[in-house]
Amino acid sequence: MDQFISDFLVGKNFQQLATNFVPNYTTLVSKVGGIISPENLDRLQGALKEAKLKDVADIIEELLMAAENAPLDVAVIGESGTGKSSFISALRGLSYEEEGSVSVGVVETTMKKTPYRHPKYPNVTFWDLPGTGTPNFHPHEYLEMVEFATYDFFIIISSCRFSLNDALLAQNIKEIGKKFYFVRTKVDNDLYNEEKSKPTSFKRERVLQRIRDNCLANLSHIGVPEPCIFLVSNFDLDDFDFPILEETLLKELPFHKRYTFVLLLPNLSDASIEMKRAFLKEMIWLDALKSSALSFIPFMACFNGFDLPQQEKCLNLYQSHFGLDENSVKEIAKKLGMSVEKIKSFTKSLNFWLLVKDESIVARAMKCVECYCSVNGGPPSTAFQFLKTYFLHLKFINTVADDAKILLHKTLESISLRRCQRDGSDCLTE
Structure with a gap:
């Protein structure tokens, strides 16, 4: 009792x-x-x-x-082919072929910000934002264009190397007092290719550490000191760093928004x-x-x-x-x-x-x-x-x-x- x-x-x-x-x-x-x-x-x-x-x-x-x-608005930024759309669908608990899932393709499918409401929790919205890969990218103009004040936090996605534009954007997000997180997707593909090409010397943890070190070095080199990077697979959310990402987001969200976020997380x-x-x-x-x-x-x-x-x-x-x-x-x-x-x-x-x-x-x-x-x-x-x-x-x-x-x-x-x-x-x- x-x-x-x-x-x-x-x-x-x-x-x-x-x-x-x-x-x-x-x-x-x-x-x-x-x-x-x-x-x-x-x-x-x-x-x-x-x-x-x-x-x-x-x-x-x-x-x-x-x-x-509590409303929750999550901004997801990434170029076409990085797994951004699949990441949003996975967080919404939808398979890629289900009605209402995010368009997935090898060409850029998001030329403007697109909202996707959670099917169970209508006060939760994931925003698919345009990538930052244009040559004349200006982070201040970008943030004004996507109305940065709308979002609770930003997730910046890449399936290989994070770009200079990603780093500039992160710095500007930090300046306006918002949280951002770097997510490296398609880690399962990297492991599969490494194991196929080097079957005798393949070590899973060694490959993952190399991917993490490369991301850290890449972001540090382009101006992001001590970045926090999460390695994920959109097809195996229970594997790699996704559980750590969950805990980090929950800890850093405002107190009154934690309940909303924890309910939508998959088991x-x-x-x-x-x-x-x-x-x-x-x-x-x-x-x-x-x-x-x-x-x-x-x-x-x-x-x-x-x-x-x-x-x-x-x-x-x-x-x-x-x-x-x-x-x-x-x-x-x-x-x-x-x-x-x-x-x-x-x-x-x-x-x-x-x-x-x-x-x-x-x-x-x-x-x-x-x-x-x-x-x-x-x-x-x-x-x-x-x-x-x-x-x-x-x-x-x-x-x-x-x-x-x-x-x-x-x-x-x-x-x-x-x-x-x-x-x-x-x-x-x-």
């Missing part, structure tokens, strides 16, 4: 609760941080210390609304799933704290009902966040070569009725307590219903996240097996 929330509900000393607030919050958030800035943590702690519960509720509501509605690893789980847990914990504060205000009940239709809607939302909605599961089943029913047989979150049905002794005892509280009414009934709702949310999040890990591992095993079969090598399985 969440002791802090329980102590809050029973009205324990608010001075002590204020002291315990920050330690409790910091244990809850992801390793990349949470959605509350240090300034807002101080505001919340101060309101708690003075027992200004309406202020506590108002501040949390403000923070939750900011996180849930590439256990770490990415855990980050998403942490952010969702943080949101429901803050919402619980807000409701607890409101429960002390006359005529402000902290529980508004959480019936079966609402529970199913809530579960469906978490499934969507973790890529386990109906359409996504069908795609996973197709990749794994199995039926949806087979997937449901070894997961728990895809069957709503089995998930909410609990015939254990503890569950039966809780039902008896619930009946008693509902008959007698008053604060005990409100507190019980509130805690029931809070912990049901936690159960949904944890079950869906655990299922996402199971399907991720099965997908990675399937991909590994196909690679072994393709390469004609022996595959060792435990």
Whole structure:
């Protein structure tokens, strides 16, 4: 049980609760941080210390609304053939042939800035910007033309060497106070070609280090000191530096925009799933704290009902966040070569009725307590219903996240097996 929330509900000393607030919050958030800035943590702690519960509720509501509605605009810059369009499609969770994916070609397909909204999260837009490869490139004019103030950060893409124009652009982006990141794409192609040409001396890590060193030397030579470079493959986002890029972006985004960004990230690893789980847990914990504060205000009940239709809607939302909605599961089943029913047989979150049905002794005892509280009414009934709702949310999040890990591992095993079969090598399985 969440002791802090329980102590809050029973009205324990608010001075002590204020002291315990920050330690409790910091244990809850992801390793990349949470959605509350240090300034807002101080505001919340101060309101708690003075027992200004309406202020506590108002501040949390403000923070939750900011996180849930934060727009995110990502600018992606690169020449034709660098993998820019494929990179945007991959981040949007679309294959290259799906309707709504970005045009991919060997000729320049983007002569002006083109917006691509995320199919699940309409407040997220990826902007495909023109390349910088013209001889008379002027970074100031370019940034004015693409309306630089629109974007939260810039990703500068190349599939070989970054150009002088890329360096000039980066310097100007830095001057206007925006973040930029160099992404070297098609690393998988380089590895494949190197292995084919030098099969006996090929060392994967050595080749990757050489690519990284070349990029660093190239950018340093053209005027970018200590550049941060990420090596990626648009066809294998879980490989190379993409997970590190995810974490870097999350850490450097404004606090209120982190939640928006983490939701759109694909389930590439256990770490990415855990980050998403942490952010969702943080949101429901803050919402619980807000409701607890409101429960002390006359005529402000902290529980508004959480019936079966609402529970199913809530579960469906978490499934969507973790890529386990109906359409996504069908795609996973197709990749794994199995039926949806087979997937449901070894997961728990895809069957709503089995998930909410609990015939254990503890569950039966809780039902008896619930009946008693509902008959007698008053604060005990409100507190019980509130805690029931809070912990049901936690159960949904944890079950869906655990299922996402199971399907991720099965997908990675399937991909590994196909690679072994393709390469004609022996595959060792435990």
